[in-house]
Amino acid sequence: MTNKRKIIFIFTYMLLILLGVLNYADDKITEYKDIKTLRVMRRFYDVRQRQPVILCELMKRHPDFRIKNWSGIVIEGAGAQASLAMSMAANNGPDIIVGDVRQFASQGIIYPLSEWIGEDGVLADGRPKLDKNGKVIYNGRIDKDETKWPGWMKLNPVVRQVCTINGKPYALPYTNVCYVGILFSKSLLEKAGLNPVEFPKSHEEFIRWCRKVYNHDKKTPGVALPPGAWITAPWLASTGSSVIVQKRVSPKTGKTYTFNEQEQNLIAPDTGEDLSSAPVTWKCNVASPGGIATIRLYHRLRWEPWMVDPETGEPISLTSKEIQAGFKVINGRKISFSPDQVITGCIFPAMDGYVLDKLGKSVAIYPLWGSDLTTFQNYVDPSDLGMMPFPGMNPDCKPVLQGSIGYAMIGKDVSHRGGPTEKDRKRYRDFVWQVLWRIGSTSAHDEIIRRKVASGQAQFLNPRDLKRLGFDDYIKECPPEYLKLWNMLDNRKILEVHEPFMGRWMLFSGFYQREVIDIVLRPSGQHFDYKTALKNLERDANTGIMFEKPEKEIAKYRPLARVIAIVIIVIICIFITLIVKSFLKKPKSVAGVHKGYLPWLMLFPALGSIALWSYYPLFRGLLMAFQNYQVGGEAPFVGLDNFIKIFLDPNFYHYIITTFKFVLWNLILAFCAPIILALLLSEVPRLKVFYRSLFFLPQMTSSLVVILMWKEMFVGNADGTINRLLTFLFGWCGFSPVDWLGNPATVMACVIIPGLWGTAGISSLLYLAALKSVPEELYEASTIDGAGIISKIRHITIPTILPLVIINFVGAFIATFQGMGSIFLLTFGGPGKETMVMAMAIWQESYVNLRFSLATSYAWLLGSVLIGFTYIQMRILNKVDFRRAGN
DSSP, X not given: OOHHHHHHHHHHHHHXXXXXXXXXXXXXXXXXXTOEEEEEETTTOOTTSOOOHHHHHHHHHOTTEEEEEEOOOOOOGGGTTHHHHHHHHTTOOOSEEESOHHHHHHTTOEEOOHHHHOBTTBOTTSOBOBOTTSOBOOOSSOOGGGOSSTTXXXXXXXXXXXXXXXXXXXXXXXSOOEEEEEEEEHHHHHHTTOOTTSOOOSHHHHHHHHHHTOBTTTTBOSBEEOOOHHHHHHHHHTTTOOSEEEEEEOTTTOOEEEEETTOOOOBOTTTOOBOTTSOEEEEEOTTSHHHHHHHHHHHHHHHOEEEEOTTTOOEEEOOHXXXXXXXXXXXXXXXXXXXXXXXEOSOEEOOSSOSTTTBTTXXXXXXXXXXXXXXXXXXXXXXXXXXXXXXXXXXXXOOEEEEEOOEEEEEGGGGGOSOSSHHHHXXXXXXXXXXXXXXXXXXXXXXXXXXXXXXXXXXXXXXXXHHHTTOHHHHTTSOHHHXXXXXXXXXXXXXXXXXXXXXXXXXXXXXXXXXXXXXXXXXXXXXXXXXXXXXXXXHHIIIIXXXXXXXXXXXXXXXXXXXXXXXXXXXXXXXXXXXXHHHHSOOSOOTTOOOSSHHHHHHHHHHHHHIIIIIHXXXXXXXXXXXXXXXXXXXXXXXTHXXXXXXXXXXXXXXXXXXXXXXXXHIIIIIHHHHHHHHHXXXXXXXXXXXXXXXXXXXXXXXXXXXXXXXXXXXXXXXXXXXXXXXXXXXGGTOOOOOTTTOTTTHHHHHHHXXXXXXXXXXXXXXXXXXXXXXXXXXXXXXXXXXXXHHHIIIIIHHHHHHHHXXXXXXXXXXXXXXXXXXXHHTTTOSTTTTOOHHHHHHIIIIISOOHHHHHHHHHHHHHHHHHHHHHHHHHHHHOOOOOOOO
């Protein structure tokens, strides 16, 4: 067989294999075309777990359906929902999702549940709900006569309020109420002389408890405090306030009344007027006296100095003056102490998930959620575990338990799935609805309760559930402190609140944690001005993060914005014209250049790819900047409103300053280091290849691995690699661990160093090659003239390689403006906003805040600045003559 025939045979054989694979795939599609797959997020339902009976019955009646877990690209932290947003934008999202109801509804990525539950202003039979005058009655709620599904009215009124937006239902709870309280170890409390049955009655008394469980032998706190905003909300409620408040204006008097977010009794205290139908405005309230008192409690727990009274054994708070004086006077009794008797703080920040392993061993108190005492039985013995409410700020304030519930929604893509006809799609939607309410039903939850009772764990379960299911005999076996908790709740001696829900709470909670709570608890947070931070955060929340800026305020700036836009467009056009002219200049010589169509034909694939993946998104983004783009809804044209919002946002100017600071430090450290390294490597007398290889090796490692490795080294406690090394070297002179990524003084350098370490080697090799072009005669002549090493570098080396330095400088300048990889992985813009550069802000606005129009507006502002630098770069490149360096 000739080579030609062999090639034809192989090609035919491969073609037949390909056709067979395609035919097999088509057979598999045909085989399963009648099986409809329902995709749900694993947080809602894990197909690997035991299925509740109520769901099994549904699946038996619908054998042509199956349930599969949906999983997108996993992005940890604040960018966790970016994968869901991208999937929804591609019309390929899951059928059932969980998350922030109001944020998802604002983006149009969830399907309203009106066809199963009903909606405001429409009776259950489909007729409009009219008053005596024939007008439709709207009150923002779905009342009993408007409800199609009987389970709706069984939900808590606050839960119904969470699920309803503008009179339409969008979600259902998929978990039973899980209360957030303060977990404690009874054995460790009793060891500290505290009675687990007598809960603390004020913030001051809670501080005393935290100090009493302090381990004086090991000099370690016995209390862990999570930095999450979800744990801050009940503390704020214990002050008598709330994270969000509702301001209602009386139609009769015009007076504004303020109520807490979840207040249902909306009666004016002075007139008795019912304000439930009055106009309402929702506002963030974290900078209120109650919000400040909450963070003040955190600050005291973390940083307030104290000591143990040598006579009574009680903890005593100390002031800075008393510490300097070395004594404290209590009731006329002078107590002297030495500096080593002073203890700073009485808690440690629970920054990771390993605290449960220590609960009951070294940790006595840990605020956390728990459905019952068996929730954490893999970590701690339920018989040693208890839960107490968050104590009131003072005896006049009620203690608090916060009910946390997960909410599930139907994704927008359900509207076009299930089959080619509307009947098929309706049947598919009905099945999705059945799965939604059944998994979150009381029946499914009761199965778990019964299994735990059968396994002998009844005494550790919620007495409410035991009583409801008829297990009254087991209630008396519950621990006394646990019974007391639920009796207080049933008798309304404990204020039961739900996690905040109005506005974009889930989005705001990330800012609340990063910009305030996390900084207070970090090793560098002792002198943090949390009052100013709270005021700035509340301002940001009420002007974009949680609630939008008022329309009247934006309208005032539209005429000025139009004038500025015209000026900017003219400037951009001038730069673009200059860039185009630089490309259209006729070359000095065209000899030997082919002028036919063949070069353009060969360039077409590359040009088409660039046009598709670069220029189309560019111009699509330009259009989005003038729209209110929604992932799954309409995108109305809003003109310059997005740019007005940006320029009215004080954070925008902070982002600009931070960006230039990042660029400056990056150029000082990461740009200059390779030049210096190249000069040093060129002067090494021996082992030149070894040293060059040594510095080049980091380039062989993935940049992601490099950054994560440095993240571990930057850990801000004694376990961090850098801190361990420095403690070993300088511990003798009193060195203490540095919070590298949490300290504003060090964080900017820390996000630059990994990139410097990873890329300096390859960059230095480029400069080493350029150094070969420097004539040796110049060095010899300068040596004869008596020039030293500094003079040689200044007058010979630098001028010779200056064109390459300038080219790299302009490229590095532009790339640094757009870079944010190390910041994303190390700090996500923190601590606070210390490393929130423009590129990071763009990513955050798009994939965390889901405000894509605002993100593209940011991007165009950044791009407008870089156009000028692009023109400079083109001018420089046109003047550079590239030649091969001599030996």
